[in-house]
Amino acid sequence: MIESRIFFETTPRKIDNDPWYAKLQDEIKAGASGYYRLPVDQEGLLHEIEAFKQERLDLLYGCENIVVVGIGGSSLGSKAIHNALKYRKSSKRMLFLESSDPLQIDMELGRISLEKSVFIIISKSGSTIETISLFKYILQCYGAATPKEAANRLIFITDKGSALEKLGVANGVKTFGIDANVGGRFSVLSAVGLVPLALAGYDVRSLLEGAKALYEQFVLQGNDRHGLLEKAAYFVENHDEITINVLFTYTSLLKDFNAWYVQLWGESLGKVNRSGRRVGLTPIGIIGPVDQHSFLQLIMEGPRNKSVTFIKIAHSLEAVHIPEISLPGLESTDYANGVHFETLIGKQCDATREALESVGVPTDIIELEALNEDNMGYIMYYYELLTSLVGIGLDINTYDQPGVEIGKVILQEKFRDRK
């Protein structure tokens, strides 16, 4: 279902005595990050979601909009999956209120009826300023002075033991917990992603199954068929020259998957390492073929500081094809007449990769057979594992984000001045 191929030269690594692989197994045992075992750990949560759906049929029956209120890791994962799969038109509408941007808040809320919506407030810490400010605004929209008065329209997802969890319990708001050792950007397979996606109608069990296939293969059986270790080693060894990793995704539907990747890669790997050195790899997500007409020139002829991973969908939609119309003067475009657009975009992906290879840019390709829950679970878990391995190689803490605290302190000072 997922095939991959690496076109740059790597140093072979044997998984059974690989020090990075051993460290990854240590991280799993020590519980350094709880994301590793999510693909096989969520049976209890799936039952809890199912029970909630049964219990609250009244609410969900007339509900047209699932509104996720959360920012960063609290929204990027479910947004990526929803926008990848909504083309099947089998899910409810999902909206994402992420920002303190008044223009966007006004536009998004203007699109929905409050009486046909459920708001899922997601904050790991429970006190994210954007999310809680939006939550207060939503309470006001419902004419509610306390969460209790709007409890039947609300769901909370937050760390077990957080103040938001306590608030939920005290006000009769259904609250799902997150384990403390599951970081925001690694949380898509926890309640953070599964609850909103399940309520919107996605098959979250298949999502977990997809990730589980790779978990069993790589983590349990030590089978590295995608060359994760060699790819991670390449990024670490060439870290000083290749500072930018481009994901060139050949379908617009994975635009938000790219955004999810950017957070995962950038926030996990941009760190001061244990030797006190600034490290980090800059992630960029672009979309093919659109960005052949934008970013490609820079990769082809600009500085040699980029690697490019292509993502390609083998089977998208055969129904749409280019008709056999020849336009006078434009016969040079007739070479694509009569083919499916999926054939054209697939060949565009291959041609662009070969063009980059021909000028010496390191490339690899990941091919998804189709866009579905299974494959989304698999590829997201693939990227989480790859991030962990590069983090081990760079000798950093992959799971924290100490650099973003200064800004929060400065912000609060600015408001203190006001009073």
Place this chain on the structure above:
Amino acid sequence: MIESRIFFETTPRKIDNDPWYAKLQDEIKAGASGYYRLPVDQEGLLHEIEAFKQERLDLLYGCENIVVVGIGGSSLGSKAIHNALKYRKSSKRMLFLESSDPLQIDMELGRISLEKSVFIIISKSGSTIETISLFKYILQCYGAATPKEAANRLIFITDKGSALEKLGVANGVKTFGIDANVGGRFSVLSAVGLVPLALAGYDVRSLLEGAKALYEQFVLQGNDRHGLLEKAAYFVENHDEITINVLFTYTSLLKDFNAWYVQLWGESLGKVNRSGRRVGLTPIGIIGPVDQHSFLQLIMEGPRNKSVTFIKIAHSLEAVHIPEISLPGLESTDYANGVHFETLIGKQCDATREALESVGVPTDIIELEALNEDNMGYIMYYYELLTSLVGIGLDINTYDQPGVEIGKVILQEKFRDRK
């Protein structure tokens, strides 16, 4: 209406004997790029658009959807402006068919009624494979075997003298021309941007007026109040260390403006220069405050290879404010109670910039008083001028894109194999 401030140390430059400024004036005189004079050159086009609107009231009266069929420079500019200004709800719906992605083609066309749509086919060369293939598909959707049979639903925008222009004339399709020396990524103020935006209901005269204000200031009067020359010089002089230029835009509505900037900056500056050296600066567009929770960590603690330009909107929407609700356990978020979201997001922008400045990252800020046509014209022209100046400093041809040709050749070979 647009204020700016640079926080990194620059070398002063005197505009009246500056060699880069002199070269820019030479480019204007020689017609090396026709974009420079678009703000003052388009009176004829404005009349042509007005006459077309009068003549075709029948078509436009019932028309709900303006569909732009184009890729890269043919769509990015009008898309940026539409998505920045559509919050005012005073325009028609615009759709952008850019990609050969069958899933997206199917989704977009599924949203509209063909009988209430106008398709604007935009291709500078006239033979862009994605655009012409989509055009053939649209003809088929109308049940048309030739452009003539759907002429009343079509507009062409293409280089004067191209095969597409001839096709338009022969089939009675209204065709607007582009001057050969106006490159795709510099074409937003030509027919490429003005025609679709005018038909959608935007005030394109104000768009031109905004750009004209900067044209008169900088090009005619030699007044560099924004420090364009010093900023360009900083990017050129620090080109080996600061390889990445981040645009950190504090409103989601400018997401497609960021995409427009990425093409302009990346495709113009990623070149082999006249000394045979690979040069180029990597553009990245991010959105605040969302990407404070994603990309910021990497800028704060990762390698020191980035500059950051902030874009801030002074007045967005005062009506939306954070209510005075205090939630038990979450009192730490009450510092923002009672303020407008526009105040919160503005202070978040300032706090993040100060945080980056405090750790030594070069930052500057551009403040738009509001989101409107005037300011969009101004800021897009600002970025075009800045791109030209950096291109002069890097000693490259800013206006070509030779690196993207190889991929097109390989693509055609792949189709030759098929037959």
